[in-house]
Amino acid sequence: MISLRNLLRGRRRRAADIVKARLSEATYVELVQSLFGLTLPAVIMTICFAGTGAYILAHSHDAMLPFLYALGMVASALRLGSLFGNRARARSETLGTNVARAIERQFGATYILFAATFGAFTARAYAVVDADLHMLLVALIYGYGAGVAATVSLRLWISVTAILIGIVPMILVSFFMPGGASTGTGLLTALFLGGGVLSMIQRYRDTSSQISMRRLMETLARQNDLTGLPNRLVLRERFEQLATRADGTELIAVHCVDINQLDPVNEMYGHMAGDALLKAVAQRLRRVVRGDNLVIHLNGDDFVIIQPNMAAAAEAEMLAHQVVATLDKSYAVAGEDIIITTNIGYSIDLQQGAELERLLLGAERALRSGKRQASGVSAYAGTGRAA
Numbered sequence: 001m002i003s004l005r006n007l008l009r010g011r012r013r014r015a016a017d018i019v020k021a022r023l024s025e026a027t028y029v030e031l032v033q034s035l036f037g038l039t040l041p042a043v044i045m046t047i048c049f050a051g052t053g054a055y056i057l058a059h060s061h062d063a064m065l066p067f068l069y070a071l072g073m074v075a076s077a078l079r080l081g082s083l084f085g086n087r088a089r090a091r092s093e094t095l096g097t098n099v100a101r102a103i104e105r106q107f108g109a110t111y112i113l114f115a116a117t118f119g120a121f122t123a124r125a126y127a128v129v130d131a132d133l134h135m136l137l138v139a140l141i142y143g144y145g146a147g148v149a150a151t152v153s154l155r156l157w158i159s160v161t162a163i164l165i166g167i168v169p170m171i172l173v174s175f176f177m178p179g180g181a182s183t184g185t186g187l188l189t190a191l192f193l194g195g196g197v198l199s200m201i202q203r204y205r206d207t208s209s210q211i212s213m214r215r216l217m218e219t220l221a222r223q224n225d226l227t228g229l230p231n232r233l234v235l236r237e238r239f240e241q242l243a244t245r246a247d248g249t250e251l252i253a254v255h256c257v258d259i260n261q262l263d264p265v266n267e268m269y270g271h272m273a274g275d276a277l278l279k280a281v282a283q284r285l286r287r288v289v290r291g292d293n294l295v296i297h298l299n300g301d302d303f304v305i306i307q308p309n310m311a312a313a314a315e316a317e318m319l320a321h322q323v324v325a326t327l328d329k330s331y332a333v334a335g336e337d338i339i340i341t342t343n344i345g346y347s348i349d350l351q352q353g354a355e356l357e358r359l360l361l362g363a364e365r366a367l368r369s370g371k372r373q374a375s376g377v378s379a380y381a382g383t384g385r386a387a
Contacts (some may be wrong), residue, residue, distance in 0.1 A: 025097045027211045032100040034154045035107055036090040041147040042083055046076045052140050053121065062128045068121040075114040082110040108158040115162035118144060123169035127177070138185060141167055145196055153200035154207055160197055167193050226275055227282035229297035235304060238294055239356045242308045246351035252308045253316035254359040255346040256367045257285075257323065259301035265338060273334040280331050281340075288326045293319070304360070313348050320344045320377040328376070343370050347380035 053069045086103045089095065126137050144166055152159045167189065174186030222234050230238075242252060259281060266274040282297060289295040289305055296304040307319055327342040345367030347359045362380035370378030 024212060024215060026215045027208060029095050029097060029100045030211050030215075031154045031208060032104045033090050033095065035104065035152055035158070036083065036087045038151050039083060039087070041151050042080060045144060045147050046080060048140060048143060049073075049076060049118065052136050053125075056125050056129055056133060056136065059133060060125070060129050062124070064124055065121065065128070068117060068124055072114065072117040072121050075110070075117045079110040079114045082107050104155065104158075108155070111152065111158055112162050112165065115166040119166040119169040122166075123173045126170050127173045131179075131181075134182070134185070137170065138189070141170055141189065142192075145193065149196055149200055153203050156201065156204050159200050163193065163196065163200075224297040224299075227279055227297045229282050229285075229295055229303075231296065232298055235294075235296045235298075235306070236356060239306060239354075242306070242351060243354045243356075244352075246308075246354075248350070248352045250308070250351040251310040251313060251316075251348055252306070252351035252354050252359070253310060253313075253319075253346050253348045254356070254363045255305035255307065255316070255320055255323070255344050256360070256363040257303040257305060257327075258343045258367055258371070259303075259327070259340055260343065261338070261340040262301040265333065269334040269336070276333050277331055277338065277340070280333070281327060284326050285323065288322050289319075304363075307346075308351055310348075310351075316346050316348055317377065317379065320346055324376045341376070343367055343376060343378070345370050345378045345380065 049072060053072065057065055057069060086107065089099065090103050122137050122141055126134060129137075145163055148159050148163045148166070152162070171186045171190050171193070174182045174189070177183070177186075222231060223229060224231050246252070259278075262274055262277065265277055278297075278301065281303075282295075285295045285303060285305075292308050294306040296306070298304055305319070305323070307316055310316060324342050324344060328340065330337040330339045332338075345363045345365065347362030347366060349355075349359055366378040366380040370376065
């Protein structure tokens with residue numbers, strides 16, 4: 001049996017691997033988007049800082065506090081400006097890695113700037129105001145820490161930096177204040193701060209792992225296990241998008257591609273050789289099918305190519321011949337040079353309102369006709385659109 005010690009050691013090792021592993025772009029973007037999920041805590045923090053700070057200024061004659069308070073209000077305004085100004089872009093479904101990185105940097109800079117001014121103000125205030133005002137400052141500090149943990153803990157470089165800069169100065173001041181109450185307050189705050197940082201790190205580990213796993217499952221559900229090409233689900237989603245976004249004059253073609261020598265390769269060299277052949281075919285299809293075109297691996301030796309946004313039907317024939325010329329060459333598989341032949345049947349229709357099933361049926365009919373006539377490329381003689 002596996003001992004409890006080994007089990008715990010294994011879990012710690014896996015958690016460490018998660019932290020050390022490089023995040024995928026999709027996971028990173030989602031973590032950045034989490035910074036802009038909640039806006040109310042930031043607004044509440046600004047109101048609390050403004051109100052508490054103003055009350056403390058009214059009961060203190062320290063010359064430095066008004067300056068630190070003003071800096072804190074400016075930093076808070078900049079933080080809110082970054083939060084609300086970038087929220088629409090950050091929550092966009094098309095947010096890319098470069099834009100996400102720029103938004104995160106700006107957000108992080110303003111967040112840490114506020115943390116620095118907040119930490120300086122609370123530390124100075126704790127040192128100079130009467131003891132009966134310490135309770136307000138402690139409550140403000142704890143509220144700030146809770147806000148950081150609730151809103152930005154999934155980006156550790158922001159959350160850990162901000163919470164340390166914002167809280168540690170007051171802890172240090174409390175240790176040098178006379179009386180056991182101040183020392184106890186500083187000690188308790190330090191302990192809670194340490195626990196909060198560890199909790200944020202653990203939350204980051206767990207959440208990033210969950211996001212990565214979910215993204216992986218979504219990717220696997222949308223691609224062929226063998227070739228890594230998109231599958232039938234992506235075919236339908238992409239086709240529907242194309243059919244609804246066309247301007248009414250563009251054409252779309254569906255190509256059905258069939259590899260003829262797969263079964264003999266499996267019989268002569270084994271299924272591993274057949275799999276290697278399919279992978280090589282997929283790699284060549286990726287090279288020749290570019291731009292807006294999409295290549296799909298349905299199953300076995302059947303592939304489908306979507307060719308949208310065409311100005312003329314001749315573009316479909318040109319692509320079909322390019323694919324045949326690319327695939328009908330030798331492949332180094334199982335120590336042998338294997339030569340295959342390819343058949344393509346394609347069907348064309350107006351892109352706007354096109355029906356995938358009808359175009360697929362036409363392409364399959366053209367493919368069967370081309371096989372009977374020993375023709376590499378064959379076009380469907382009918383029309384893809386229902387009369």
